[in-house]
Each structure stands twice: as C-alpha cells, then as structure tokens.
Amino acid sequence: MEKLFGKLTNLEKVMPFFHDGMSLMFGGFGGVGSPPSLIDAIIEKNVKELVLIGNDTGFPHIGIGKIVSLGRAKKVIASHIGSNPVAGKLMNEGKMEVEFSPQGILAERIRAGGVGLGAILADIGMDNEMVSAGKPRFILNNKEYLIETALTAEVSIVFAKKADPYGNLIYDKSARNTNPLVAMAGDITIAEVEEIVPLGSLNPDEIMTPGVFVDYVIPSKGVNWKWAWE
Amino acid sequence: MEKLFGKLTNLEKVMPFFHDGMSLMFGGFGGVGSPPSLIDAIIEKNVKELVLIGNDTGFPHIGIGKIVSLGRAKKVIASHIGSNPVAGKLMNEGKMEVEFSPQGILAERIRAGGVGLGAILADIGMDNEMVSAGKPRFILNNKEYLIETALTAEVSIVFAKKADPYGNLIYDKSARNTNPLVAMAGDITIAEVEEIVPLGSLNPDEIMTPGVFVDYVIPSKGVNWKWAWE
Amino acid sequence: MGMGIDIRNRMAKRASEEIQNGMVVNLGIGIPSLVPNHLPSHLNVMFHAENGIVGMGQSPELGEEDENLCNAGGFPVTIRDGASYCDSAVAFGMIRRGRIDVTILGALQVSQYGDLANWIVPGKKVPGMGGAMELAQKAKKVIVVMNHFDKNGSSKIVSRCTLPLTSAKCVDMIITELGVFEVTTTGLVLTEVFLPNTIQEVTKLTGCEVKVTESIRKIEY
C-alpha cells in the first residue's frame, strides 16, 4: 500500500527538506501535539538560522523548545515564549528575534496562509504597540482594523495520531490544537504519526486534515521528553 | 436531559426569531444539507423581505429555493443562482437584488464573520466587474488584493445528522458543506437535526460544530422535496 | 456542429492522458465528467468537489443514491478508499493553496492568451460564478475541453474573448474535436490533431493565429 501515492516514507527521506535559514512551521501548543522525532532529527542535522512559526516556544526540553534552546532559530513568530526562559534570554541578548502575535490571530494568520488568502482584518490589540507596530490599518464600516498578514512556510511539520497512505490525518484530543492549520500552511507538509492505517480504514467524516495538504507521512518514535507536570 | 442547557426545543418555540426584513443565513449546497422543516415553517409564517446569505439559491422546489421562488427574499448573497431559474427571473425583473461572490470567497466571508474577523484579503476575481465592484483594494508585499468583508446574520439555520443537548453537531458526508461555517456566523444559530442523542454519547473528537455556537436544536421532519436527480 | 458520444469520449480520453498517478483533479460538468471512464485502473487519482469531497468514485447504481453524498452539481456520487469530507471553506482552501493539480472544464470561449469565458451564456440569465473563478485562477493546470465551434459555427478559440471573462490568462491547454492546443508565452500552439483532420484545416478553422509544433501528434483513437 506504500506505493499508492508515494507519501509514506521515513525520517531519512524527508531530512533533505530541512536546511539552514529556512522557514519552518510547527504544530503544537505547549509541546502537546508537536512532532518529537522530526524535532530530534532537525537538531541532529544541526539545522541553523531557522525562522520558526508556531503557537509558542514550548518548554526548554519539550517540543520545539528543544530547537529554540539550542539557539538554532534566528527568528520566532509566536504568541507566547513564557514557558521557555531560554527563549526570553536569547531574545533579550539579541540572539533571536521574536515577533509576537495574539494567539488566536496567529492561528488565523496561519490558517489564512493555509487556505491561500493574503491577510485578515482583526480588531485585537489595536492600541498595543507590540501587536500593532508596523501593521497597516484599514477602516471598514466606520470601524478600524489591523491588517494581519497570512503566514506560510517552506515546510510544515505536524503530529497526528493516525494517518492513511494518502496522508489523511486524525489528531488526538487537545493535541489537535494548531496542527490542522499548520498542515495547510506548509509549501511542503510532513506529518509524523503514531499509527499508519490502511487506505479506506479511516471514516471519511472523521478525517481532520485531508491528505491533499500532506506531502509526506513518517512514523513517529513517540514522545521522548518529560512533561512539565510529570 | 432536555433542561440541561435549555437548547433542546421545537419548531414552534424558535419561530418568533423569524421576522420580515431580517438577515437569514442558511447551510447547504444545492439544497443538500439545508434544513427542510425550518424552511417550510418560514414559508408558512409568510416571512418576507428576507436578506438571504448562503452558497446558492437551490432549485425551485429544493432547499432555500422554496423561499426564493415565492419571492420572499429582497436580497440574496450567493455564489450561484443558475440551478433556480425563478431566482434569475426575479433578479432580472428587479424584484430581488443578488450579490454574487466567488464560491470559496463567500465561504470564507461567512467563516470570517463566524470567528469574529472584519474581513479577508483575497485575489480572486480582481479584474471581474461583478466581483470587484465597490470593494476596496489593498496592496500587500507588492501584490494587490480585494478586501472581502465578513458576513454574519441575525439568524443562521443549519441541518445536521446528530446533535446532543448542548448543541454539538455532526453532519453527514457532503451535507456538511457550508453548515459548520454558517453555524458560527449567526447571532442566533438554530440547528435542525435528524437525531438527538444523549449528552456524552458523541465522540468529542468527531464533533464538527461545537455546541458553543448553537443556541437551539430542533428535531427535523426530514427532507420532503424531490431531488433533481430523482 | 452537434457531437456524438464518440467525439465527446475522444476528447475526454485525450484529457485523461494529462492525469498522472497521485494527482488531485477537479472536473467540470459535461464532457469533463466523462474523463474518469478513460483513466487506466492502476492510476490513483483523487477527484475533488467544491462542496467538500476529496476522493469521489463512480456514480452510484440506480436506487443506491445517498442524498447526502452529492457532487458540487448536486448529483449523487460515491467515494473511493482514502476519501474525506470537509467543509466548503477547506475545499476551496485546497484550490487557492495550489493543491489541485488539474482542473478540466468546459468553456464558451478561450483566447489565444488563455483567457477563459465560461460563466455567462449570452442572452441567458446571469447564473453567478460559483467556484469557476477560483479553479481557473488557482489550479496548477487548467484544461479546457469544448466544441471547437459555437452554435453559429464560429470558432470558440478566439484572438480576444467577446464574452465576460471568468479569468484572464489561466488556460494551459485546449482540447476540441479537431485537436489539442497549448497556450504558451509566445502564443497558441497546435500540438496535436485528431485524425482525419489535417493541420491546415484545423489552423484555418481556428479563430486566431496558431503556431504549429514541429513534430505534431496525430491522434488515431
């Protein structure tokens, strides 16, 4: 069944897509729903100068935080870095640029990129310097909005519970979070999955990310970090 | 279980929400996934001067087309009226105003309203008079876009396969179409459903519209029109 | 210039040759809907519908229709293994994000520059654009399959469209009962003719300047 669409592959085969200076979007929220094996492989390959786009910078040893803590990102676009003190330190030392976006606006900017829109108009944080700096404003029906640009990336990495050979994905509980949005926004999207099931075995009503958006599926070695609550 | 959230009710109880001159958004695509019992009740109540918002005007005797064919809409915002010749006739006679929006842009405008955004920026139909007339343009990163305003309505009506007493909804196959978008965009959202199941019996991963967006749930009497292919 | 089923299927068969393994394909109504009949069975193709289906299969048997499983035209379909449903916003997200490999659609006119007019029938009511603009603008490859002539016998391939455009400069390939044309940066190129038509006939019957490729294919089927 692997050859049906050419999407089922392994870590080694997708590693050439990761390179210094690239933009990389990742699914996950506080590390929950972030792809552990891809993150480790990116670290092992010593990919540097990354532009990372995602909800947050995880914890120092959890999720994308592992990459951030090693100083491998030159820029992060996120809504929150508070749970990863290393990120704050790198930012304050001028070693990593951080662009903050309100959490739901960030999610919508990623989704907008994923569905081929140019931007969204939103009224969140209009008067906040950190949110509004440099963003054009537009008045619509006597109400002012910020123009929040869409986000895409060269590669998106997501973490799913199940995939079939077409790359149809099902996420688990709150590990869904930003993953379906991130999956749409990558020029190339790679899904790390806990289980690969035969074509036709997923209920088509329950598929959360249609395989159309997924280019490669690789099996996960599973979460190998210790959660903050453990 | 009905009293848990006060959402489970019946047709009679929701009819006061429908009144002359109101904006009404409806789920469905060519009549598939449009709520038959609500449509009949709106006709029976003789609600007039409606501003209808939805994908299309159905067929003359199918879906929202039943309302349109009776001349009960003063304006329709849709992507297509070709399958309902009565709609075209009313438009040409100046009896019904029609605002056309490209299909996917209409879906995104409804979704934008549903998630509390002001507008989206899109590059579809830039040079087409019917699409672009009166719409502001905005240049972002050297590329021009149309500003497509968000759509909401006083009341949204949707059609689902299953609901629980909290109004969590599951749609059936391609009858999902615009329903999850429309469900978010109503100031009041009424779901007509084929089956009401106990709280806790829907898998939380499979819920397509969270009950947060749904104000009332009424049982459906079922589709009573003859499909075009029958 | 009515066309028999054979000519229609000839055009559909030629269009099917543009579909490769693993592609996501959106088909318009009319002749494009015949394309799946001509696909080799070993090909894994995902047919996309604007209302929210990826992976449509064959038409259902009579009496086996499911009223909640219809294509964008409102007609019953089935699904294949690996199919999924989504809302219409996501279905169009696939289109605008450039995830549709090929769209095959009918047209009223196509210009030598690939301008497409396929949504307002002259003298008839304005139906609305539906999803045609997004497909024409954003699919990776846009193939028009249409009669070469309108009902007055005029070429539907024109130097400049007189009908309202669906989208400018979007068509990559035109297939008519006479031959196959590619829209290139240097103009329209005739690349194939359906036998027994000759190159001379086809270029003469086409309403704009047409270059002819060096090694033209002559299609016998």
Add this chain to the structure above:
Amino acid sequence: MGMGIDIRNRMAKRASEEIQNGMVVNLGIGIPSLVPNHLPSHLNVMFHAENGIVGMGQSPELGEEDENLCNAGGFPVTIRDGASYCDSAVAFGMIRRGRIDVTILGALQVSQYGDLANWIVPGKKVPGMGGAMELAQKAKKVIVVMNHFDKNGSSKIVSRCTLPLTSAKCVDMIITELGVFEVTTTGLVLTEVFLPNTIQEVTKLTGCEVKVTESIRKIEY
C-alpha cells in the same frame, strides 16, 4: 502580603457566584483555577480552553493523566459529558464571536476605568500576550481576581495603569481579598466587602477614587 489558601478560596468562591447555568467560562491560571471547586453541582457549565477544548472537567487522578489532553497552560485535564475538541482557530473564533460568557483572570494592575495590565511582569522578560488580549477584549464579562496589593504593598487597583496594558476598558468586575468592585461608566464602585474589612478601610487602601454602592454586601464566608 502573601495569601493563605483560605483567602484565595474566598475570592474564588465569590467569583464562582458570577457563573450561571449553561455559561461558557474561560479561567486563567492561579486563583481562577480554584473557581470550579466552588460551583454548585447542579450547574451545567462549560469550561473553555484556548488550545481547543470545550467542557473541561476536574484534574485527573495522579497517574491517570493523558499527555494529549491538556489545558492551555499545558497541564492535564479531563472532560465532562458534552465536551468537544476543536482546532485553536475555532477556539478563538468562539472568543472573538462573543460566545464566551465569562472570563476570570489574574492581573498585575487594573485601573478605575477597567484597563487591564496582566501580561508583562516588571523587570522580567516579555512572555508574549498569548490569548489574554482576545479574552479581555471579547468575553462578555471580564472578572479580575487578584491580590489587592503588589509585593511592595501598593494597591493594584490604580487610577491609571503604569504597566503595559493587555487591553483598555475591558474589566467589568474586580475581586480582591478586601472586596468586590464594579467598573461602571461613572467610575469604580465598591459593591461588597469581605468581613471583617470595613468600607472605610477598603476605600482607603484602594489606589483610586472609589464610590460605594448604597446597600453594600458584607461577605461573611
């Protein structure tokens, strides 16, 4: 001015009185997380999390944690009947669409006009706003539960915030260990005091002009 568990629960209990049957509620970290413990069991309330949960239940038993079922702070939760998961975009859609009835959150400062500062701790790093701005701007009712004093003993209720704002004019109610304040169009009003504090003490210890409601409630619990 550290607070014992009793004082914290007193404030949480008062906050819980603002929650009615059927409401959708978003809770911040800290004292707000104690609110569910004080809700009458007959109330049907849906707790919302920004990452994509509606219907969070109690904390799981030790050893029963599910790493894929966590709240927005990254800590394990459970769900109640009627719960659902969604992506983060939809979770924030609920917020911006005005579908969150109450949000209860902590603060560093609140002004007499309801300006909220709760995201940059002075002298510490900038953590980013997370979802705080959207909740503060868009929830139907914004309740701040916080210590009355900062670590220097200064009132955190101020005439004008000196810390960077999360959102201006968004807070509806302030609950501290001393009393309950409502933000009205004519200024801040003390509506309730926690006994044994007196009206005079509370108004004196509050860093802005405070009106006192006519029939003030004296909370004994």
